[in-house]
Amino acid sequence: MLCEEAGLAYVRGYGVQQDQGTAAQFFLKACNANNVSACARIGVMARDMGNVDAARRY
Structure with missing residues (x-):
């Protein structure tokens, strides 16, 4: 859960540079720790970057 929260901080720029x-x-x-x-x-990020194949994996 903490890794996801850290990821959100970096996405949004909360307390860190985006x-x-x-x-x-x-x-x-x-995700590797089974956080769905x-x-x-990750899938959404991949899709937004145009990497549909990677998005489907997640």
């Missing part, structure tokens, strides 16, 4: 790459790293770590909402966030 950084989508760092956010994705935190979301991936949370973090997996969904």
